[in-house]
Amino acid sequence: MAKKTDMDGVDAVLERFEGQQYIADRSIGMAVFLAVRMGKPLLVEGEPGCGKTEIARTLAAALETELIRLQCYEGLDADSTLYEWNHPKQLLTIRIEEARKDTKALEREIFSEEFLLKRPLLQALTHDGPRAPVLLIDEIDRADEELEGLLLEFLSDFQITIPELGTIRAKRVPHVVITSNRTRELSDALKRRCLYLYIGFPSREKEVAILRVKVPGLGEQFAEEIAGFVQRVRAEDDFVKRPGISETLEWASALMTLGTTKLDRDIVEQTLGFVVKDAQDLQTMQSGRLDALLGSP
Amino acid sequence: MRPGKQKEPSFVPRLAGFIRFLRIRGFAVGTGSALDCAQALRHISILDRDTFLAACIVTLAKSPEDVPRLIESFDLFWSTYIEPAESKTRLPVSAPSSPPPDGRVSASETAPGFRMTVDRAGVVRVGLYSPDAPSSGHDLRPLDRRRVVAIRAGVRRFRRHAATRPGRRQAPARRGPIDFPATARHSLRQGGEWVEFRFRKPRKRGAELVVLWDVSGSMRDHEAVLFALVHALHRLVRRTRVFAFGTQLDEVTGLLRGQNYVHAARAASGHLRPMGGGTRIGSCLEDFLRRYARLLHGGTTVVVLSDGWDLGETARLSIALRRLRHLCHLVVWVNPYADDPRFEPATAGMREALPHVDLLLGPGDFESRAGFAPERVATRRPLTRVGSRGKAFIDAA
Numbered sequence: 001m002a003k004k005t006d007m008d009g010v011d012a013v014l015e016r017f018e019g020q021q022y023i024a025d026r027s028i029g030m031a032v033f034l035a036v037r038m039g040k041p042l043l044v045e046g047e048p049g050c051g052k053t054e055i056a057r058t059l060a061a062a063l064e065t066e067l068i069r070l071q072c073y074e075g076l077d078a079d080s081t082l083y084e085w086n087h088p089k090q091l092l093t094i095r096i097e098e099a100r101k102d103t104k105a106l107e108r109e110i111f112s113e114e115f116l117l118k119r120p121l122l123q124a125l126t127h128d129g130p131r132a133p134v135l136l137i138d139e140i141d142r143a144d145e146e147l148e149g150l151l152l153e154f155l156s157d158f159q160i161t162i163p164e165l166g167t168i169r170a171k172r173v174p175h176v177v178i179t180s181n182r183t184r185e186l187s188d189a190l191k192r193r194c195l196y197l198y199i200g201f202p203s204r205e206k207e208v209a210i211l212r213v214k215v216p217g218l219g220e221q222f223a224e225e226i227a228g229f230v231q232r233v234r235a236e237d238d239f240v241k242r243p244g245i246s247e248t249l250e251w252a253s254a255l256m257t258l259g260t261t262k263l264d265r266d267i268v269e270q271t272l273g274f275v276v277k278d279a280q281d282l283q284t285m286q287s288g289r290l291d292a293l294l295g296s297p
Numbered sequence: 298m299r300p301g302k303q304k305e306p307s308f309v310p311r312l313a314g315f316i317r318f319l320r321i322r323g324f325a326v327g328t329g330s331a332l333d334c335a336q337a338l339r340h341i342s343i344l345d346r347d348t349f350l351a352a353c354i355v356t357l358a359k360s361p362e363d364v365p366r367l368i369e370s371f372d373l374f375w376s377t378y379i380e381p382a383e384s385k386t387r388l389p390v391s392a393p394s395s396p397p398p399d400g401r402v403s404a405s406e407t408a409p410g411f412r413m414t415v416d417r418a419g420v421v422r423v424g425l426y427s428p429d430a431p432s433s434g435h436d437l438r439p440l441d442r443r444r445v446v447a448i449r450a451g452v453r454r455f456r457r458h459a460a461t462r463p464g465r466r467q468a469p470a471r472r473g474p475i476d477f478p479a480t481a482r483h484s485l486r487q488g489g490e491w492v493e494f495r496f497r498k499p500r501k502r503g504a505e506l507v508v509l510w511d512v513s514g515s516m517r518d519h520e521a522v523l524f525a526l527v528h529a530l531h532r533l534v535r536r537t538r539v540f541a542f543g544t545q546l547d548e549v550t551g552l553l554r555g556q557n558y559v560h561a562a563r564a565a566s567g568h569l570r571p572m573g574g575g576t577r578i579g580s581c582l583e584d585f586l587r588r589y590a591r592l593l594h595g596g597t598t599v600v601v602l603s604d605g606w607d608l609g610e611t612a613r614l615s616i617a618l619r620r621l622r623h624l625c626h627l628v629v630w631v632n633p634y635a636d637d638p639r640f641e642p643a644t645a646g647m648r649e650a651l652p653h654v655d656l657l658l659g660p661g662d663f664e665s666r667a668g669f670a671p672e673r674v675a676t677r678r679p680l681t682r683v684g685s686r687g688k689a690f691i692d693a694a
Contacts, residue, residue: 010341010348030351034337045361048591075465144466144502145535182361183591184505184536188555191359192329195337198361238583240590240620280620 007036007062016062022054023210031197032059041155041176043191046199048181049244056136056177063175065131070120072143078150082160084117111164121154124174132172140190141180148190155193202245204231210245215252225263226252232293233275241278250274265294308343309335318374319357323564324367325555330357346375362551366568437524437562444664445525445558451663452529459504459534459598459627466500473498505536505596507625509585511603512569513543513576519633522660523602524565526631528558529663530600538592541569542581546588576606578646579613586620593624601654602631605647614646618653627655635659 007013010029017024035042044052060067070081090110097106124135158170180186207227211218234242251274260267276282316331334356343349350371358364479495510527531537531553541549552564599621607614622628630650634640636659642648
């Protein structure tokens with residue numbers, strides 16, 4: 001069922017994103033538009049540092065709603081994602097109330113919502129705001145496969161079953177954005193439930209536009225130089241870690257902080273760690289490659 | 298024109314035809330994704346090709362490798378699409394034994410291993426195997442079922458001993474650190490007395506595999522058996538990524554996903570790059586490291602299936618393999634000739650590779666019940682350079 005939102009087309013999405021300083025191309029616009037319109041989770045995969053997480057942040061800002069984030073890591077379990085009973089509070093209540101209330105009433109009381117610690121997924125379902133929240137499930141590939149199984153009910157029906165309370169359904173279906181760096185393949189069951197978007201490295205023109213928007217005061221010529229250099233680094237076949245947009249932005253900010261307005265060999269060498277973040281790549285750069293890259297047109 | 302204007306029901310059979318076409322071409326498009334696609338098209342203008350394509354990508358693609366294949370299939374299908382005579386009838390798609398006599402062969406037949414014809418009744422006929430396919434194509438004819446079963450059994454044995462590492466999750470164990478909550482729960486059966494302890498220890502994470510599969514011309518005679526091995530590895534080890542290489546590296550995990558052995562063989566036959574261009578193992582490994590180094594960590598086992606024939610610079614192979622071994626836990630090289638007791642690493646590539654390989658195996662090791670027995674590996678191949686990690690693997694087996 002289509003939901004009433006301000007984003008009534010791909011162009012509207014692109015416009016709203018641009019208003020939040022996120023330069024998106026049409027593929028991103030289409031994916032976000034369909035995810036919002038169809039109420040489906042959006043799975044975003046891509047190179048690290050290319051703006052996957054930022055999509056969720058921008059979407060929340062564009063929809064003027066809350067962003068609820070679940071950061072995934074190995075060993076993440078149901079207690080940290082769904083809910084947990086507040087055991088100390090329950091014990092304390094039992095001690096205080098056991099003399100005054102009968103057992104049944106006490107049991108009903110300590111297994112009520114008041115004693116529930118809501119974790120991100122439940123927070124998203126029970127969100128009370130005027131608009132549906134944006135739920136970001138970040139770097140899902142870092143979590144164990146079991147977590148994907150746990151997400152299936154949530155993503156298909158937007159409900160969570162708590163044995164003591166029953167099934168809790170979403171008041172408003174949250175906008176779900178799931179990101180993955182592809183360190184492992186996600187299950188087909190999860191992918192089936194999601195729309196898909198892959199974000200690769202940006203073109204030179206797009207990177208210049210992003211730099212101009214994100215780094216205030218950066219001149220067009222200097223932005224061109226920075227983007228050109230980063231693009232040449234990315235094109236190097238034998239580099240292990242290629243810089244993403246976040247590296248470019250950090251580097252540009254660092255150069256601006258240093259008061260630089262033009263790329264020269266010394267300044268690039270001193271700040272190379274912002275762009276090249278692998279020891280072997282750094283070694284390769286310092287042993288002559290840097291001159292070649294700076295000399296390229 | 299406002300989006301969603303074109304809602305004629307007649308478009309549904311066309312879309313169904315496109316979905317069937319994608320399935321024939323090896324895409325695992327489920328009914329759910331097809332419905333998503335149909336629903337998405339209600340919200341956009343399908344008269345704009347780019348918008349239509351973008352919506353198809355968002356709803357039907359499930360990996361970055363799917364995207365270029367989907368674009369190609371999209372162009373192929375819609376550029377040759379002809380309205381059937383009766384639009385209400387279902388769009389039939391079939392693989393004929395020969396082209397129909399009245400058929401008009403589309404320009405797309407030049408695509409390798411692909412043929413599409415549309416007859417006067419508007420019937421689209423698709424064949425994955427062109428009768429005039431070049432001899433350099435891949436022919437992954439399914440192996441005898443008994444051999445496939447034996448290979449799968451071998452992969453199960455291999456899986457038990459492939460690289461694993463303790464995860465953060467705990468599991469009940471017979472010994473190890475005391476699990477106090479479980480012991481307390483268990484004590485309730487004993488009237489609250491702690492008479493029997495429960496233990497937990499970190500649960501092992503499942504094996505993670507990266508399979509690098511040489512599909513160059515020199516491997517032609519062994520393609521079928523190695524494909525059976527690749528398919529079994531992908532099917533039985535949950536976290537497996539498969540890459541095919543010859544002169545270029547391509548990920549083919551998507552072709553195998555959710556497919557049974559026969560269908561996967563058909564899909565792979567149609568999509569692997571043609572043979573005959575030679576093998577550049579070194580540059581392909583460099584490419585792998587550049588694009589997919591993030592897949593490698595202390596729990597990854599890399600399985601290279603190759604005979605070691607390398608037309609590139611073998612020094613590059615040595616450097617890339619050293620780097621690869623540094624990043625992963627175990628490098629296993631499967632050479633189709635290594636089953637022969639007289640096997641010697643005669644190829645330059647193999648000689649460069651061996652110092653960086655933990656374990657050299659042959660396909661026979663997977664088929665045989667005694668596959669990874671120490672005496673088999675150690676005595677039958679005195680020339681095998683077994684690294685310390687490989688030694689641990691054999692000892693464990």
